[in-house]
Amino acid sequence: MTGRTLEELGLAGAPRDHPLTYPGAWPADSGLLHRDQMFPLERLVYDDRVPLLAVGSNACPGQLRHKMAEFGIDSPVPMVRSRVSGLEVGISAHVSRLGYVSASPVRSPQALRELFVIWLDRRQLDAVDASEPHFRRAWLPAPGVRIELPDGRALTGAYAYVNRHGVLHDGAGAPRRHPGDQRTLLTELLVGSAALRELFGVTPEEFCARARRGPGLCARGTRLFAEQKWVTESGFEPHADGQQTGSPGTGSSLFPPLR
16 A cells, blocks of 8 residues: 655645644645655544544644644544535634634535545544643534535534534624634634724734634634624534533543444
């Protein structure tokens, strides 16, 4: 089995280093991420791992590589491009200390998206949990969220990270869709709020730079979203009840049955 490097594939960059690139480059197809290479997948389902639905930078191999390296993990991560219905990609109602406003899943019965399912072992799941302090990991079961693999099989569910602060709405109360481009999103948010511009400047570049200076300003920005009444629920909060994330080993029921 041969692979290609992330650099060769244009997948080496990480939003943690370049926040305006969020959510980062995603692979063109399914593959096995191992260290700094992508290999072909030999199978689509891994009974000794759990499926995690990636809606943001967890589908970016460059970002995933950093997350695993922080915990000394170099085991491979299968990434399966899947068709997902019942879920849309919304906008987290918090400002990340890494300098961007991230994505969060929202309930949307009519939505159909192509997203990656990453299959994680226990150590890998703990590492990703620790990287998501503003999220609760939730098990999203079928048929509410249907995840169809490339061979036509459907999973009985998958984990996803639901934002603790809620998501931004579209002005009419419904969750707002993440545009997928951080520069576009930050421009729209800054244009819409003088208070946000006072905190973070008038350009996306200024926003990223100021947010990365310290968590205090990010926390103020997060509170501002709520104070401006821009926040609503994602619709997945009931599934996240009882889940704890943010430090290794704190999640409950890591390995539910898959079939």
